Amino acid sequence: MSTLKSEIAIIGAGPGGITTSIFLSRAGIPHIIFDKADFPRDKVCGDALSGKVVSVLNKIDPAIAQNMHDDSAHFTNCWGVQFIAPNGKALDIPFRMDKKKEAHAPGFIGKRHYFDHFLFGMIDRDYATVKTGCAVKDVTVTAEGVEISYEEHGLQKTARCAVVVGAGGDRCLVARKLAGFKKDARYYAAGLRAYYRNIGDMHPENFIELHYLKEVLPGYLWIFPLPNNEANVGVGLLSSRVKGKEINLRSLMLNTLHEHPTLRERFKNAELLGDIKGWGLPLGSVKRSLAGERFLLVGDAGSLIDPFTGEGIGNAMVSGRLAALALAGLVKEKNYGAEATRRYEEQVYEKLWNELKLSHTLQRLVDYPWLYNWVVNKARKNDTVRETFTFMFDDLNMRAKLKSPAFYFKLLFG
Ligand SMILES: Cc1cc2nc3c(=O)[nH]c(=O)nc-3n(C[C@H](O)[C@H](O)[C@H](O)COP(=O)(O)OP(=O)(O)OC[C@H]3O[C@@H](n4cnc5c(N)ncnc54)[C@H](O)[C@@H]3O)c2cc1C
Known part of the structure; x- marks a missing residue:
């Protein structure tokens, strides 16, 4: 059986892995990108695409954000946020003082099922060998390179590369096996997401709503408006709180929607679409090893989610771009040693750490x-x-x- 070979392999084709692939292709560097799923695929998320996502998309092609702005069937233009304090009082904060001066909305809300597939379509197959439906089962670093075992259509196969990018999201195999990451409940949140149709009294300007209910502080319950009279509704809570208080997040969310004085009214004619799904949020509250001998970690694999807002797509894309830029240098030097790859870690924290640190303080x-x-x-x-x-x-x-x-x-x- 032939072994797939490439200088670089990316494991995971979420926003972090795809952004790495796009910018490697820009630099003319061939690579393989694996994902266990076939696209389009779902990802449990609030579906809010912040200004940071837009800024990376603009670096790929400024026309993308304009197209999203015009595509009202898939994206809601997001112009602001409504904070609802624990006492129930709402505060509207627009993202911009004057909407008329802007070419397009500063952020968007779009289902990840669609958005990730939209990004997936930007992978340049002249440089990227795309292996979807291929779950990576093991990665081993040797003196010669990285050996990857994966499963394709029930068959066990291997690939070899010189350096691997861990972009497998929360519980990424590369992060666990090569960086030794373990879940730390103090810096990890549990989240639930549901889709609803026909919620009453949505914000007239489609602001996203963050409800800081006493029961979930420092987390929040969100309502994010989607096209077609739908909304993404969810709740996120620090894992240490869920454990400590024996909280059942699903009951907490449903009880809140049915019993809360204002939400109860708004949800009385709302229809739940599909299942309520949960997933973890590895928060960037502390610095971690984002690189080492023959590996780099991007996005959730590197625990880069903002601890205050819960946003991780933007940081996944920022780190994916930085990984590609760092790899372009490493490929030239043919040096994938721990000292060389650590320059990537420094660049990520140079760009993101002040914000992550501040968000950790605000979370408290x-x-x-x-x-x-x-x-x-x-x-x-x-x-x-x-x-x-x-x-x-x-x-x-x-x-x-x-x-x-x-x-x-x-x-x-x-
Ligand atoms: C409930 C919830 C709400 C959230 N809301 C928001 C929000 O509104 N806005 C925001 O910006 N962020 C939000 N986030 C965070 C955001 O979803 C993540 O930060 C983002 O998806 C990270 O992107 P990624 O590319 O690092 O990983 P992912 O998007 O998780 O992609 C990882 C990919 O790797 C693949 N993979 C994993 N393991 C393997 C393997 N062994 N072999 C092959 N493929 C593999 C997966 O199939 C997947 O496609 C939320 C998260 C949760 C859980």
């Missing part, structure tokens, strides 16, 4: 319901504070003010 701040209620009450009455929040979406230094006592002092005295 929202654990104080009284503080959250107080900030929302103040901001509801003050245009300048709401404008400040708008600027915080794009400006990390502005967002950092949220952890400074001076910010709350100024808020207190208007």
Whole structure:
């Protein structure tokens, strides 16, 4: 039986793996990309595609975001977020002060079943050997390279490469086997996702809704508007909380939708579409080894989900692009040793760490319901504070003010 060979293999064709593939192809570097699924395939997610996703898409081709903006059958244009404080008060924060100045929406909401397939279609098969329906069962690093065992149509096969990119998402085999990752409930969240049709009283401008209910802090329940009068509804909660309080996330979500004073009304004619599904969120609250002897990790495989917002698609794509740029250098040097690959890890954290660290702090701040209620009450009455929040979406230094006592002092005295 012949062995598949390539300098680089990517394991996983989610947003992280596909972005790595796209930018490797741009650099003219052949590679293999494996996925155990056949596309299109589902991925449990809130389906919110943030400004960071759009910024990587713009680097691939600026026409993509415009096409998404115009494709109202598959994507909702997202112009803002509604925060609902534990006391039930809502605060609307637009992503932009003046919509008219923008060519397209800053973010989108689109089902991953469609979005991932849309990305999958951008893989350049002149450079990428695409192996879908192929589950990788083992990876072993030797002095000569990386040996990959995979299953295709029930047959055991092998592939050899010089360096492997772990892009298998949460519980990625490469992360567990080569980087020794283990789940840490303090930095890991459990999430549930359901699709509903016909929810009442949706936001008139399609803002995404984040409901910070006391029971799920520092997590939240979300309602994200989708095309065709559908919405992605879900809940995310730190795993350490689920364990500690013996919480059944599914009952918690359904009971909330049926009993909460305002949600109950909104869901009374809503229809649940399909099953409620769960999946894990490996949070980027602490730094980890994202690279080593002959391997690199991108996206959820490297635990890069924002601990405050739960967004991970953008960071998967940012890290995928950085992995491809780093690999272009490594291929030239023919050096895949731990010291050489670690430069990739440094680049990822140089780009993302300040934001991840700040989000970890904010995650702890929202654990104080009284503080959250107080900030929302103040901001509801003050245009300048709401404008400040708008600027915080794009400006990390502005967002950092949220952890400074001076910010709350100024808020207190208007
Ligand atoms: C409930 C929930 C809600 C979320 N909401 C949002 C949101 O609204 N916005 C946002 O930005 N992020 C959200 N996230 C996070 C987001 O889903 C992930 O961060 C993102 O999917 C990471 O992309 P990835 O490419 O790293 O991994 P994935 O998207 O998980 O892709 C991994 C791929 O690897 C393949 N694979 C795995 N193992 C193997 C193997 N052994 N062999 C071959 N193939 C393999 C899988 O089939 C899959 O296609 C949410 C997550 C959850 C769980």
